[in-house]
Amino acid sequence: MEEVTKLAKELIAIPSVSGGEAEILKFCADWFRGAEFDDVFTDDMFTAGVVLAANSAASRALILCGHVDTVAPGDESAWSRSPWQAYVRDKRLYGLGSGDMKMGVALQMIIAKEYINARRDDFDVWCVAVANEEVDGAGSAAFTKFFAQRANYAEASCLIAEPTDGDRIEVGHRGNRFVELEFSGTAGHASQEENYQASALPKMAHFLMGLPDIRKTLHQTYRHNMLGEPSFTPTRVSPSQSFSANKTADKTYVALDIRTTPGLDEAFERQMNVFAEEYDFSWRYAAEPVNSALCADDAPILRAVQTCLPEGKVSVSLGATDQAFFQDIGVQTVVYGPGDFARAHTTDESVSLEKAKTALAVYRRVIALL
Known part of the structure; x- marks a missing residue:
């Protein structure tokens, strides 16, 4: 968990209000390369690292997707510290975007890195950092278009680490x-x-x-x-x-x-x-429309998350997420992350380290089950 927290702090320290994500996307690309991912793809709107199956002929894949943009901090003088100064207090990590959703992005990056040494012949893991989610989802729109053109899996699933209070499994949104x-x-x-x-x-x-x-x-x-x-x-x-x-x-x-x-x-x-x-x-x-989204009841990704989080409540997202872009290309998608929805977009935003630890364990078990 220390590695995840350290990475989350590094992500928080990079200002990335929607429309200004170039630096953080480059950071993610450099991190993927340093972690020796098999391939790293960069675009103005997303950065993707992929751990390919040993035989490079995987029939299935899991996409770990998270957005790296944040809303504007508002009145910075109202914050206890700079919005981009990450710090831990009372077992919570503070900073702009900590729960929505840089802690989620950090744990996904670490989980994907761990898979490098545990890869399976039939299974690829993609880790994607996307821009502009807080505005119109243009980052995930660009990535899903790229993925649909490039990939040819018999089955692909996606996990998005938006804040779901660590105990909700969100299967759709309006x-x-x-x-x-x-x-x-x-x-x-x-x-x-x-x-x-x-x-x-x-x-x-x-x-x-x-x-x-x-x-x-x-x-x-x-x-x-x-x-x-x-x-x-x-x-x-x-x-x-x-x-x-x-x-x-x-x-x-x-x-x-x-x-x-x-x-x-x-x-x-x-x-x-x-x-x-x-x-x-x-x-x-006034903006590009986003369709409603709903994961299939029998989707392997939903069954896996429910198995790993049996106490989790299945629900729909209160707002819109990037799920629709993945569902539109046939990728069954579930939203689950450690952040607290009520603390998103607030002054002194923070995320529970205990919930992040639980989410990290859930993500590890999900990959083992798929």
Whole structure:
């Protein structure tokens, strides 16, 4: 465990807010090479090291995937120490990204390194550090495209070390669609009250008042027995780029965070167009859509993790993860890691060393079982 903690501290010490991961990806590549991985692949969005089977003809593979980007630290003066100064106190490792998810990345790297001396003829282990997970998952999107083109395994599984409190086994998540709506009207001088009614604001207000009906439609139509109901949440209202306080709005924008189920993934654009006609707006994607994801009940990776963590609670992720990118290429994926979800993205973020020790043992046993 000392080796894992040391590596996690080194990862925390490298600032890697989303969009600035070049240094930490290079660190991972150099580490893989120093650990004598068989192959190391680098890209602007990911770094992958792979331990190949002795005969180089493995039919199965396990991918250990973790993101190395973090959210911004916010007010650094609110932190007890620098966000990038890793330290241990009361059996917890502190630092930005410690639980979400640099401790998870560190233990995956060490587990993959251990496999070098215990490799099996039919089994490869990949260890992948990806960028931009906190934004749009572009790192895993790039890696899965690379993996699908290069690899030809009869069976491939993936473990992602996102924070699951050390006792949850997450098998899926709702998809996410970040959408921007545009409401249009006619601008006029605000000194004349009647100009308000011709502006974009009444249309926007009508839409916001209609949220209960919109949500009822989505909940009733697209509920999933495992992933639950979709969500539909406005997050921001914005004026047009050029506006004056004494001018009524010709355009107004509303940003939405929409979490989807498989049924809504399939029907999304059609359903949004129905709402657009009813509430008189146009819409566009503000980021690349991510589909919902769900690991198969009989997937070997799920059975293995459940065997190694019999007390673990099977659940779905509260937010979105990179799982969907792997499921989309046929790689059955489970999310399990030592971090505390409630401490992710918080000041003085930390992770329990005891939970990390348990997760390390689980990962070791999973590889032995697969």
